[in-house]
Amino acid sequence: MASDMSLKDFEGRTTGTDLEVQPVVKDLESVYDIPVQISAVLGRCTMPISSLMKMGPRSVVELDRKVGEAIDIYVNNRLVARGEVVVVEDRLGITMTEIIKSDRG
Incomplete structure (x- = not known):
């Protein structure tokens, strides 16, 4: 299920513990300018x-895909979504x- 939430929706929220009162957005600001490679794969073939x-x-x-079938969306060569x-x-x-959902914990 896709989410329509943006980072602005998290403003003012905390990370969930009494000791950590920094908003989630502040925690993410350090990664805003890191470039990532996004790829949308329509399908593959071997020849x-x-x-x-x-x-x-x-x-x-x-x-190898049919018309109307979901495409794969990769960020830095890692499958993150379909669309x-x-x-x-x-x-x-x-x-x-x-x-x-990533299997990484």
């Missing part, structure tokens, strides 16, 4: 180099429909 070399304009590469492709004005965008 021999000989087939790749024969490709030209208007060639079609068949992917759908959307059109925003004259550009493509992604709507996150599912957040993937």
Whole structure:
């Protein structure tokens, strides 16, 4: 399930203990400017180099996903969400429909 909350929604909230009264937003401010790589993967395929070399304009590469199937969203090469492709004005965008819970503790 996707969440529509932003970091502004956390302003004024505390981390949950009496000793820690700093708002959650203050705790996150140090990471705001760290760049991350975001990738949206529509699908994958495997082919021999000989087939790749024969490709030209208007060639079609068949992917392992079906039309309407969710795409994978990676942050720094780690799967974090699934979503759908959307059109925003004259550009493509992604709507996150599912957040993937990490096994890291």
